[in-house]
Amino acid sequence: MYLSTSRAADTARGQRTPAPRGPLRAVPAAVFALGLVSLVTDVSAEMVSSVLPLYLMAGLGMSPLAFGALDGLHQGATALLRLAGGRIADRTRRRKLVAGAGYALSAACKAALLAATTPWSVAAVLAADRTGKGLRTAPRDALISLSCPPEEQGRAFGVHRALDTAGALLGPLAAFGVLWVAVDGYEAVFAVSCCVAVLGVVVLALFVREAPAPATRTALPPVRTLVRIPGLRRLCATAAALGLFTVGDAFLYLLLQRRLDLPAADFPLLPVGTAAVFLPAALPLGRFADRLGRRRVFLAGHVPLLGACLLLLAPVPAGAPLVLGVLALLGLFYAATDGVLMAAAGPLLPAELRTTGLAVLQTAQALARFAGSLLFGAAWTLWGPDTALGAAAGALAAVLAAVCLLGRRREQRD
Numbered sequence: 001m002y003l004s005t006s007r008a009a010d011t012a013r014g015q016r017t018p019a020p021r022g023p024l025r026a027v028p029a030a031v032f033a034l035g036l037v038s039l040v041t042d043v044s045a046e047m048v049s050s051v052l053p054l055y056l057m058a059g060l061g062m063s064p065l066a067f068g069a070l071d072g073l074h075q076g077a078t079a080l081l082r083l084a085g086g087r088i089a090d091r092t093r094r095r096k097l098v099a100g101a102g103y104a105l106s107a108a109c110k111a112a113l114l115a116a117t118t119p120w121s122v123a124a125v126l127a128a129d130r131t132g133k134g135l136r137t138a139p140r141d142a143l144i145s146l147s148c149p150p151e152e153q154g155r156a157f158g159v160h161r162a163l164d165t166a167g168a169l170l171g172p173l174a175a176f177g178v179l180w181v182a183v184d185g186y187e188a189v190f191a192v193s194c195c196v197a198v199l200g201v202v203v204l205a206l207f208v209r210e211a212p213a214p215a216t217r218t219a220l221p222p223v224r225t226l227v228r229i230p231g232l233r234r235l236c237a238t239a240a241a242l243g244l245f246t247v248g249d250a251f252l253y254l255l256l257q258r259r260l261d262l263p264a265a266d267f268p269l270l271p272v273g274t275a276a277v278f279l280p281a282a283l284p285l286g287r288f289a290d291r292l293g294r295r296r297v298f299l300a301g302h303v304p305l306l307g308a309c310l311l312l313l314a315p316v317p318a319g320a321p322l323v324l325g326v327l328a329l330l331g332l333f334y335a336a337t338d339g340v341l342m343a344a345a346g347p348l349l350p351a352e353l354r355t356t357g358l359a360v361l362q363t364a365q366a367l368a369r370f371a372g373s374l375l376f377g378a379a380w381t382l383w384g385p386d387t388a389l390g391a392a393a394g395a396l397a398a399v400l401a402a403v404c405l406l407g408r409r410r411e412q413r414d
Contacts, residue, residue, distance in 0.1 A: 027148075027155075027156060027159050028147040028148050028156070029147075029209065030143055030144065030147040030208065030209065030210070031144050031147055031148065031156045031159055031160055032159070032163075033203075033207045033208045033209070034140055034143060034144060034160060034204075034208055035159060035160045035162070035163030035164060036163060036203055036207065037103070037140075037200055037203050037204045037207075037208060038140070038160065038163060038164035038167060038200075039163045039164060039166050039167035039170075040167060040196060040197075040199050040200035040203055041103060041106070041167065041196075041197060041200035042164050042165070042166075042167025042168045042171055043167040043170045043171040043174060043196050044106075044107070044110060044171065044193045044194070044196040044197035044200065045106070045167075045171065045193075045197075046167065046168045046170075046171025046172055046175070046271060046275075047171045047172070047174050047175040047178075047189055047192065047193040047196070047268075048110065048113065048175075048189065048190065048193050049171075049250075049271070050171060050172035050175045050176075050267070050268035050270070050271045051175050051179070051185075051186060051189055051267065051268055052250070053067065053250045053253060053254050053267075054254075054257070054267045055186050056070065056119060056122065062119045063381065066119065066377070067250075067377060070119070070122075070123050070126065081131055081134035081135055082134045082135075082137060082138050082359040082362050082363045082366070083356070083359050083360065083363055084135075085098055085102065085134060085135035085136070085137075085138055085139060085355075085359065086138040086139070086142075086355040086356040086357075086358065086359030086360070087223070087355075087356050087359075089138065089139040089142065089355040089356075090142075090352060090353055090354070090355045090356050094210075095139035095140075095142055095143050095210060095355060096139070096143065096204070096208055096210040098135060098136070098139045099135070099136040099139040099140045099143070099204070100136075100201065100204050100205065101132075101135055101136070102131075102132040102133060102134070102135030102136025102137070102139075103132065103136050103197075103200055103201045103204055104132070104201050105128065105129070105131060105132030105135065106129050106132035106133060106136075106197060107132075107194065107197035107198050107200070107201055108128075109125050109126070109128045109129035109132065110129075110190060110193045110194035110197050111190075111191075111194040112125045112128070113125050113190040113193075113194075114187055114190050114191060114194075134366075137359075137362055138355045138356070138358045138359035138362060139355050141157075141342045141346075141355075141358050141362075142354040142355035142358055143208075143210065144156055144157060144160055144342075145157075145342070145343075145346035145349075145354055145358070146351060146354055150346070150347035151290060152290065153290070153294075153342075153343035153344075153346045153347060154286040154287060154288075154289040154290035154294055154339070154340060154343040155283070155286050155287050155290055156286075156343070157286055157339030157340070157342050157343045158282045158283035158284070158285065158286020158287060158339055158343075159282075159283055159286070160339065161278075161282040161286070161335070161338055161339040162279055162280075162282040162283050165275050165278040165279040165282060165334075165335075166275075166279055168271065168274075168275040168278070169272055169275035169276055169279055171271075172268040172269060172270075172271045172272045172275070173268075173269075173272055174192065174196075175189050175268040176266070176268045176269055176272075178192055179268065223353075223356060225350075225353060226349075226353060226356065226357050226360055229348055229349070229357075231348045232345060232348050232349065232357060232360070232361065235295070235341070235344060235345055235348075235361055236360065236361055236364040236365075237364075238295075238298075238299070238403050239341060239361060239364055239365040239368070240364045240365060240367070240368040241368070241399050241402075241403060242302055242368075242396070242399055242400065242403065243364075243365045243366075243368030243369040243372060244368040244369075244371055244372045244375075244395075244399070245372055245392055245395040245396040245399055246302075246305065246368075246369055246372055246396065247305070247309060247372075247376055247389065247392050247393075247396075248369070248372075248373055248376070249271070249274065249330055251373075251376060251377075251380075252308060252309075252312065252326065252330060253267070253270045253271065255312050255385055255389065256270060256312070256322075256323060256326060257270070258385070259312070259318045259322065260318050260319075260322075260323065261318075270323075270327065273323065273324065273327030273328070273331070274327050274330045274331045274334070275331065276327075276331065277327065277328045277330075277331025277332060277335070278331040278332075278334045278335045281331065281332060281335035281336075282335045282338075282339060285297060285301075285335050285336050285340065286339055286340060286343065289336075289340045289343060289344075290343075294340050294341075294343050294344035295344055295407070297336055297340050298336065298337050298340045298341050298344060299400065299403060299404060299407075300336060301332070301333055301335070301336025301337040301340065302333065302337065302396065302400050303400075304329040304330070304332040304333040304336070305329065305330065305333040305396070306393055306396055306397055306400070307329045308325075308326045308329035308330050308333070309389055309392065309393035309396070310393055311325050311326055311329065312326060312389060313386060313389055313390055313393070341361070341365070342358060342361075345357060345358055345361050346358070372392075376388055376392055379391055379392070
């Protein structure tokens, strides 16, 4: 997978370089470089995320309800900052700078975890870390979207997400290795994670190139312009409705750990299985979405998540088939939904509002998942894990069916 820096510049100027034929066409340099940044950053992030559920619930004694609140905070409490970051990036035309500030803030938070010793001090650090993610995600995705033509958005995001997921695969393995050899395991994980996060900032500064802003700057359209884009409104509503009943992977890993009675040192290996499926599936599903329809693939991608929930509820013996099935389904869910949603939104948005529009969509989804984590944590506390998971699976199936039915009726009217 080799690069063409001139192609990224041509795209930014509105010119389109003919794509090479064959399965191994070059990807824009910006896409590959941002993928490398995400790879390194995800190694750092997943080192922490893979041990955090067990660290908080087993190590610090956090209840399922409190963990649901914290997981929701981790998912979406700072989601509104995506809007601020997106607007600043569009207004200044400095998307790389805004993204870099977000990456740097998250790196600083990895160091701060070493000083956090109570559940709510950890929550404060995670809120700051999510602030960094909120600032960087929309500018990064806008840089990807603006680097390639509309018909290749799914492929570009598939390449980026594949590299990103390589980091998600390596991060838990690194955490597992640190826990295996270190005396103060969790603190050592946080320290190594901080060093890796700093490396990600360095890679961004040295290797990501942003196309220069036009010499004549036009007035930035008002944000209300986005409301007039019907396709964006529908995507936001769909992502929010499904996100409300999307059971977070941290909860699914905890449920697996309970069924299998895994020791703490083995817990970080669970996300590795998810990433091992996500990694090879991201690019093919992105290319498939370009041909079949990104919204259709995004909706179909929720079926594996539903299957993972049902498999955990089924009377399947605790063993390798259960683990492999749940992790494989979860990996397919992320491969078919994560980058595909951004690829669906990108061509709908004008270039000058690309970052803001993607931030609006990300915020709608993140806030819904924040509420969903709170609801699931409360249901687990009140009813127990199996009843809570059954209720979430039923609600997700109902919403998915309703969204598909409404979409079919709209296609028939059109």
